[in-house]
Amino acid sequence: MTTEFGTGQATGDSGDAAAMDAIREAMADISASEPDFCQIFCSPAYDYDAVLWGARSVVGSDTEIVGCSSSGEFTETGSGNGTVTVGVVSSDSMRFFSSISTELSADPERCLFEAVHDLPASGDPAVDGYPHRTIINLHDGMAGIGNKVTRLTEQYLDDEETPVVGGSAGDDLQLQQTHVFRNDRVETDAVVLTLIAAEDALPVTVNHGHEPISEAMTVTRAEGSTVYELDGRPAFEAWRDAIREDAMETYDIDVDELEAGSEDLVMLLGRYELGIESEPESDADGLASRIKTFIESKLISTTGYNIRWPGHTTDTEGPLDFAVTVSEGTEVVVTHSNKSDQVYAVRNAANNAVNELRGGSVAGGFVYDCACRAMILGEDFDDAVDTIHSAIDAPFAGFETYGEVCSADEDYTGYHNTSSVILLFPE
Template sequence: MATRAAPSDPRHAVAATTTRWFGVGRSAETDSARAGKQAASGALRGEDPRLVMVFASATHDLGALLSSIREQTGDTPLVGCSTAGEIASDGPGDSGVVVIALGGPGFVVRTAVARGVSARLRDAGAEVAACAGTAPEHAHQALLLFSDGLSGDQTEIVRGAYAVVGAATPLVGGCAGDDLQMQRTRQLYGGEVLDDAVVGAWLASDSPLGIGVQHGWSRVGEPMLVTGSEGSKVLTLDDQPALDVYLERLSPPAEAHRSAQDFTQFALTHPLGLSRRSGEEVRFIAGADLADRSLNCIASVPQGALVWMMEGDSASVLAATDAACEEAIAALGGGTPIGMLAFDCIARRGVLGDGGIKREVDRIAAHADGSPVAGFYTYGEIARTRGVNGFHNQTLVVLALA
């Protein structure tokens, strides 16, 4: 193989093997063109790039940002999205940009996009997943998905993708953020800045890909029955208006009773947990309808389900971080990671606080053992490794690449 190893420069986050390399660059520059250039050149540390991923704050001029990145990366397939904070080896950050590049003949990549997805989420998931191919020499595969969490029940996107790729291909990724404005998130594809879209990258590698998923929340109090729900809107719990039950059980500060914004802030750290065979599935409460007393979740909460109030503290959330990283690395079958991607729920950030998330990213970096780490704070996480469920809330998803 006439492949050149990527240059090993300690100032940049780069790791490589003989056939694969993984590089991360970041910039806190406010000028989008300069930020793009800086981050791209930091990431692009090897030859034959196969995939570029961009996670950037929506405060950037994303069009200008992409142009400056693509000046460096050329026609290399590019996927990404806006964030609620960016993650790189040196810690979490806001209003910035993180660029990841990976390349070398050890990787095969194909990308796809589905536009205007909110009315056809399942079909959109299937449409993007159609980019998955076959690569006999690259036996380890995953489908990366970045979607618009404000476009409806994301479970449907995962289901659509699963129907196409089947059980043999894991799904991994997250929902774009908009710095908690909850207004409009963006998806990035090639040079395009989109919303209401799903972008995907099918990644095949000649070495293992490991995925870890953990949340770190625990049940509070007695279970409740979802007696009324419509999709992701919970109308009644135990036959009482859902919002009233929620407020009565958790007694949040008075402001949360009156203001939708304060409620969302409180609910961020108090999700619902759905009773499942192997524990509970967490549902992020995005807001409440103060008029009809319902709760709005990010994914569906089926009628008839048993749910708990959930809460977490720094210790449990950080314990989950370790567990997710260990799970991902263990799946490499003894291999060491050349890079790790982290899709971390914005709500976990809410529990940990700014000091806590610095500690969290340090821990992820420690697990990566010198290999670069990158990712972003999400509005919902995607990881399907077992079963058919692949959409998570308030969870950390880690993808380790050997």
């Protein structure tokens, strides 16, 4: 039994031409005339319908195609912006199935229930002989409910051991509208799921490069993705006090002189994000009273917490604005990360994924990497790409997300910001 994996990346004047070039490049690395699966990461610079048409014209009629708009794309050869990037898989030890559901914001419960139940369940003859299941979840990055999307996906699956990976679609940081794709369909406010049924388990890992620099604080007033108060104080004021000393020492920035909308403010919001050890268990049904407690010292573990980016904050007083819901009662800590921390984190994620194969060879993989990491790394983003390549020694395709999905690590909840998620395919 073998699995082959190929990647391609292209630009051009039209979406169909760019997709065709990228697919042809990827297909050169596999022997099958038609791949079983194709995942596309696409800049909003292109017409998505044209991209899908171009992809279909090359892969053939039976290939399962999924994908999303992005905020930067990369393969093992390096990163790019304004590209169509693809990864194709051909395997006689896996089967691929996909589904799509719309109206995510208005009715996430129905949307995810429909998407999950349009996939073969355990025991379905279609997956007989393929005991290991993995779900790829791609969803609208502007819906602002990535944590709920992930939790509902897990809730509706008939096997709680099935890992869920993926990311929130992007739009080159325009923060206007994001899209997901399935075969010939392009939708916004939607989710696309892919079921990979395999003979062997697929390695899935996640890591981030942030370390706590403050004591824990409680979200005492919040609404949706806006946090108004931490420990009864204006949220921005509490965050600013927590980073004051470190920001001066590390970046020579006086946080009391920050101006609304300034480059320094944007940079610091990306470096000093909030860490959450757990989120309200009942967030999916609107109740926020039960919170998993932090360790007794009131300092969060350096491994077991999720990152939340307050990057929608534009003012230097009042609330902090996030890309995802943060509920009242959640305990948070201010964290910090720099370039070397980010490279080290992705190295750990890649090495951990390879180690899960216990000496087996890697055919290739997909990487779901946060756009915030790209902002931190800047021109050094390719250092992280090179680090992944040196660890897995195989082709991979990835995109810069508005949030990452990975439910495979018990140290974390399923939704992340400023993290790297890696999914590998054994040969």
